[in-house]
Amino acid sequence: MLDVYHQRVESELSRRLAERKGIDANLHQAMHYSLMNGGKRLRPTLVYLANDLLGGQPEQADSAACALECVHSYSLVHDDLPAMDNDELRRGKPTCHIQFNEATAILTGDALLTWAFELLSQPSETLAPATQLQMVHDLARCSGDLGMVDGQAFDLGSEGKRLSLEQLNNMHAAKTGELIRASLRLGALASGNATDADLAALDRYAQKIGLAFQIQDDILDIESTTEQLGKPQGSDEERDKATYPALVGLAQSKRWLHQLHQEAIEALEPFGSRNRSLIALADFIIARNH
Amino acid sequence: MLDVYHQRVESELSRRLAERKGIDANLHQAMHYSLMNGGKRLRPTLVYLANDLLGGQPEQADSAACALECVHSYSLVHDDLPAMDNDELRRGKPTCHIQFNEATAILTGDALLTWAFELLSQPSETLAPATQLQMVHDLARCSGDLGMVDGQAFDLGSEGKRLSLEQLNNMHAAKTGELIRASLRLGALASGNATDADLAALDRYAQKIGLAFQIQDDILDIESTTEQLGKPQGSDEERDKATYPALVGLAQSKRWLHQLHQEAIEALEPFGSRNRSLIALADFIIARNH
Numbered sequence: 227m228l229d230v231y232h233q234r235v236e237s238e239l240s241r242r243l244a245e246r247k248g249i250d251a252n253l254h255q256a257m258h259y260s261l262m263n264g265g266k267r268l269r270p271t272l273v274y275l276a277n278d279l280l281g282g283q284p285e286q287a288d289s290a291a292c293a294l295e296c297v298h299s300y301s302l303v304h305d306d307l308p309a310m311d312n313d314e315l316r317r318g319k320p321t322c323h324i325q326f327n328e329a330t331a332i333l334t335g336d337a338l339l340t341w342a343f344e345l346l347s348q349p350s351e352t353l354a355p356a357t358q359l360q361m362v363h364d365l366a367r368c369s370g371d372l373g374m375v376d377g378q379a380f381d382l383g384s385e386g387k388r389l390s391l392e393q394l395n396n397m398h399a400a401k402t403g404e405l406i407r408a409s410l411r412l413g414a415l416a417s418g419n420a421t422d423a424d425l426a427a428l429d430r431y432a433q434k435i436g437l438a439f440q441i442q443d444d445i446l447d448i449e450s451t452t453e454q455l456g457k458p459q460g461s462d463e464e465r466d467k468a469t470y471p472a473l474v475g476l477a478q479s480k481r482w483l484h485q486l487h488q489e490a491i492e493a494l495e496p497f498g499s500r501n502r503s504l505i506a507l508a509d510f511i512i513a514r515n516h
Numbered sequence: 517m518l519d520v521y522h523q524r525v526e527s528e529l530s531r532r533l534a535e536r537k538g539i540d541a542n543l544h545q546a547m548h549y550s551l552m553n554g555g556k557r558l559r560p561t562l563v564y565l566a567n568d569l570l571g572g573q574p575e576q577a578d579s580a581a582c583a584l585e586c587v588h589s590y591s592l593v594h595d596d597l598p599a600m601d602n603d604e605l606r607r608g609k610p611t612c613h614i615q616f617n618e619a620t621a622i623l624t625g626d627a628l629l630t631w632a633f634e635l636l637s638q639p640s641e642t643l644a645p646a647t648q649l650q651m652v653h654d655l656a657r658c659s660g661d662l663g664m665v666d667g668q669a670f671d672l673g674s675e676g677k678r679l680s681l682e683q684l685n686n687m688h689a690a691k692t693g694e695l696i697r698a699s700l701r702l703g704a705l706a707s708g709n710a711t712d713a714d715l716a717a718l719d720r721y722a723q724k725i726g727l728a729f730q731i732q733d734d735i736l737d738i739e740s741t742t743e744q745l746g747k748p749q750g751s752d753e754e755r756d757k758a759t760y761p762a763l764v765g766l767a768q769s770k771r772w773l774h775q776l777h778q779e780a781i782e783a784l785e786p787f788g789s790r791n792r793s794l795i796a797l798a799d800f801i802i803a804r805n806h
Contacts, residue, residue: 234592242680245664249661249662249666250661250666250668250669250670250673252667252672252673253661253669254661254663298628304622304623304626307619307622308620309617309618309619310619310622325600328599329597329672330597330599330672331600332594332597332622333594333665333668333672335592335626336629336660337625337660337661337663337665337666337669338626339626339629339630340629340656340659340660340661340665341656341660342703343633343652343655343656343657344653344657344660344662346652347649347652347653347656348653351652354645355644355646355648355649356643356644356645358649359637359645359648359649359652359695360637361631362636362637362649362652363634363637363638363639365633366631366633366634366637367632367634369625369630370626370630370631370634371539371540371543371544371547371627371631372539373628375543375623375626375627375630376539376540376543376627378623379540379542379620379623380537380540382542382619382620382623383540383542396562396781434596447601447716449716452639486538493641510747
């Protein structure tokens, strides 16, 4: 199931990128390089799963799936810049500003972010304009200064400071949690059948798997290999980055990860037996090794 | 008339920024610093004028006016970055990355761009969802890799190269023209009364004043003072930048400016006597000294 959606968004992104060949060649290459980079496609998969959960057809969710990957991808390109995290490798390949240059990486991020909103607002035969508009609004709120960008700004301002557990939770909730939440909300909305109660249940699930994802990231940085990670193992510790293992220890981090896993599954109870794929997704987040 | 709209968008931006005080303080300050910077507010003014031209009330156009200024402002913040134009002054004040730092400037641009789409997609009592959706779509197309960002990418790739007149025109049409076009289109759409013919006439007008604006910019860089410009006079020549005076001479640039002025006014003929404010705006672009 997860593989099907992975392939689906790969092919959708690839097809839609090919349609934009008329633009500046360097910009097009950099957008392609940054988007088609072997990523996990977690956010598009969440879009499709939430859409399916509420009875939507995959084609209703294609634009949202692509839009979410565009926003995720833009955030990585900008995050990797020298003035930000100064990362030279991403999934084992040179980051955008290394492969191209810094100016191109800035513009590529800008283009991908803007494209996300173009994708969501395209005339649609299956979605009502009011639904599309709510998808635009949810994505903007979750990814901007009330969401993801706020988390990145806080992260930036907390360099070298010792964070409390609450601050670390809040930072990750904004920095990665909000986009995971947006993925599930947009997928649900794309079905045309989402109630407020559905969205609230998905918000709770999002909160749990978002935090679990981050804790697992921190654990992997300690326990995985550079090859599996596609980036240098142990880099968090080297940078003195605030992580869950650093704050509460590795054993407690693992206990908490499993508790969040359970709570994520509980959040899906309102959906009855239709919830299997989202449970599998929660399992995947815990079990992944990269 | 222009003053009224200038004050209106200042107050709208200021009020809406104040509502976002809960975010990261540094990010909020940088957003405020970049938006409330004494700019000309040309794009919001165009939004209001096009809205008024088609019988809309100003309050229908407030969100679009703010969104256009957010996109313009983000593009300046990113354009000024060391990896891009490396500008330290903007309207006589330190640019965002000088006043704060590079990472903050990157995030501030990202936040302003995202906020633009949040503003346009807010639930509205006066605009139909389908109209709001078209506004989102038009802004995304005009400001992304099919519009403004494409122009910036071309500009980047043409450094040190000799451009033809056609290339220079195309670059400016994308880099500044598309956002001016978006301003007029969104203002017209916000009225709820825009026909395809209206939008086409405004597109023609946009094309003329967009190019006129750029030619006047190039002329001012030669003929104005550093004080009036708020940035070093003569910087285009010093950087060996492709400009109209450099390509066709100062006298020909001025002749062309006046021809575009005439053509802009002709493009407004379908609107009959309602077109006075947009004529005044074209006059302002030609007469401005900063």
